[in-house]
Amino acid sequence: GQQLNQSPQSMFIQEGEDVSMNCTSSSIFNTWLWYKQEPGEGPVLLIALYKAGELTSNGRLTAQFGITRKDSFLNISASIPSDVGIYFCAGQGGMDSNYQLIWGAGTKLIIKP
């Protein structure tokens, strides 16, 4: 079945640093979504990507749909304490994926004290 590899698993960052994380798939995806989850809450959609090569921003967040359609990247510029949380990527393959998203295991972002 389709698999999604998300890395890194966790990141310790200084406030003000830029952050990068990525997801790679074993097969081609038509949709990439990036979510953030904070403790005790459900995931919140950050960015949705629907075309290969697409680059989309949401404030300090920028995500890209890889040209090969097998990967996606999320960058956060000038991180601040409220960026702490777990970031998930999710993707969907072709028409036979039957309403299902494939999820990464998450990247946990921690601010160094």
Place this chain on the structure above:
Amino acid sequence: ETGVTQTPRHLVMGMTNKKSLKCEQHLGHNAMYWYKQSAKKPLELMFVYNFKEQTENNSVPSRFSPECPNSSHLFLHLHTLQPEDSALYLCASSQARARMVYEQYFGPGTRLTVT
């Protein structure tokens, strides 16, 4: 954000109890989902309802029973659960067409503890 609401937020139940989780979406979507989230694991899709019809049941044990009376409401009925069923249960909704799902929007989840 109150697009998708879930009740209760926390639930502690014994293995012989019967309880239900409720989800309501106010976004006009036609598809709803139940996910299970356990520590250090990717989200696990349990059930999908599209236009109130169940389209997926990802090998979920029969002690979990979904119900979707209309496109805005989704229930998960629980009975004789096991301790390993303790997890965060998330409901989501989306607009779905031609087997493709677009953005899914999540509720805050129900933290379930089975004792």
